[in-house]
Amino acid sequence: MPGKRALILVENLSVPFDRRVWQESQTLRDAGWDVHVICPQGTKRDREPYVELDGVKIHRYPLVAATGGPRGYVKEYGAALWHTLRLARKIAKQGRIDVVHACNPPDLLYLVAKVLKRQGTKFVFDQHDLCPELYLSRFAGRGEDALYRAVCRLERATYKAADVVISTNESYREAAITRGNMDPEKVFVVRSAPVIERFQQVEAEPELKKGKPHLLCYLGVMGPQDGVDYALRSLALLREERDDWHAVFVGAGDTFDEMVALAGKLGLDDVVEFTGRIPDEDLVRYLSTADVCLSPDPHNPLNNVSTMNKVMEYMAMSRPMVSFELREARVSAGDAAVYAPANDEREFARLTARLLDDPEERMRMGKLGKERVEGPLAWSNSQKALLAAYATATS
Template sequence: MASSSGEVGRRALLIVENLSVPFDRRVAQEARCLHEHGWTVEVICPRGPDGPGGYDSEPEADVDGVRVYRYPLATAGRAAGYLREYSVALLHTLRLAVRLRLRGRIDVVHLCNPPDLLFPVALLLRITGARVVFDHHDLSPELYLSRFGARQDVVYRALRALEWLTFRSADVVLSTNESYRAIAVGRGRVDPRRVHVVRSAPAPDRLWPGPPDPSLGRGARHVLCYLGVMGPQDGVDHAVHALARLAERRDDWHAVMVGSGDARPAAEALVREYGLADRVTFTGRVSDERVRSVLSTAAVCLAPDPLNPLNDVSTMNKIVEYMAMGRPTVSVDLTESRISAGEAAVYARPGDPEDFAALVDALLDDPERRRRMGEAGQARVRGDLSWESSKEALLAGYAQACGKGQP
């Protein structure tokens, strides 16, 4: 396998702006994979939060043989703050990239979006001989439309232009699913032979079922779980609306909401407004061990991501993680969610919390169906959706970027 990704001694620089590493699981897995196949791997990313519950806060760290360089960054809470955030991030990234280049040749620079503003760094390193891999994590134009309820205005058109420039700067594109691949080939005008689908999949050594923790239910018979980021586009408020409808049907459940983000305070306020404070627990971000415990206990997992231009074509990491743990899922009916989960989920009509609640209610009354759905999900994660399959595509993309593949 090592020979397919390049010779020992090649050097790769991975750049990510919107999450720290290794908190960004996808980037951490890719970096570790490359390191295991003979590459010297370095990562530039922002620092995580300091203080209680903080993570990834050291300026430099060694993570599984990968050297990570982190810079301080205050993330934007409003649209107007994004220009400042991205400008500061770009300056720090340029500074660190030049510093690392002065230490020796960089063979591949690996850009991860959002935002689509990192291509100037790639172009600078290309002058010195680096090849460029674009890891297409998010659709920034659709993210703008979905997060802010915006129209296809001048900002949207600017984001489309930046996305196109990022595609044009790349020798190889890594897409997270077939929908993103179609966008790279279509509006990105990328040669389809240079686009590789590298799905985000949980590492086998991170998530596995374990013993349940009955205390999570706080006396209730069933535990429900939401796991993931809580941004405006993630639908945590939709989940709360559905839980309020579920409370009208039955009272033998407790919901554990794992994760955090901009939308968490509003979701907690909505829980209190519905009078569900004793039925819903928000944990914030927790350790992998705690995630395994919650998912091992959950009877049903929730994927309330609403239908919008971004979500419909994006792979929800939470769904794949639920599947890896053998948990049945209730999801909003989205194109890529159906492709990922198949029979491991049931699908609610978009924008219909009553339908979502009815599906949860039915699954809680049908343990045999929950078991079958869990088994179906685990089978998919071990097969087409496995990290082993994605590793093959990642290494093939790197081989092609280095001139060892076609075209």
């Protein structure tokens, strides 16, 4: 599409730190699109208000992350919406925008799209999360209250405004078709996939195991719905049976400090290490050395139908993993994981122990996972779906 301009909107991560958005931006650039991205500034990286990286023009705004429950998110999202609209209008003055591509959460960015649609811009809704399920999972004690109902209305309004919907998996596509009343021919599955070049095995470093025979590894965000607390309680149960392992938790998030405190409360300080966010080269060192990886996302309305990036990244590194029983976890990992019944911490610990004792099974599972991310789950397949979605939107 030479000469066409695309504007991608994302609120919850900076770019290029948001790997999915960065992959989409590069795919569109390679197809001839002039790509602009509006996103928040990062906390430690991606700080420049404007930068052009590899031909992608990135416009960033300052944003303070939410604290204090739902009210904090209302404040965060309101500020993000104002900045996004301000920058979108500025970019639109420089030339026609053919497609505005909004990535949720929140389901508020359709308001920016509606402003641009008055000028003939098409709206592609890239649904990273099902926000009603996200609300129920993150604020479980509130139930289907007035704010939940408002979240549902915003999702319906976003579907109604969309010319095309991009879903991360078939569960999300089903939601767009059934409760969003979208034409199935206008809903495309663009699965998130790891950047294979980023995940190349290096020689294992036994010293990372801190003198133990085995290393367990968790990689990912640490938020209320991510299950790090389930993993820690499972490890406390595992330690009652054996102490031949060291565990490392890589990543950060809203509950990072809380999880460090929980590890101390459970008496795991000497066997559990929290690294925070680390450079890619260090991440690869840990994953190359890990014997078993942990995917402890508990069963809840959101996790059951979501594709976990950590699962894909473990497979890219040929690592076997333990997961709770989740619909989309099985779709992604297949036999590259073993599955504990939903939220059963003792069974999660037992399956972890089983894999530690079976190196041949670990190798078999790792090989299967690698084959999946290099085959049916490869980004090359998602690239075709993304370009088909854009072709449909602009036809």
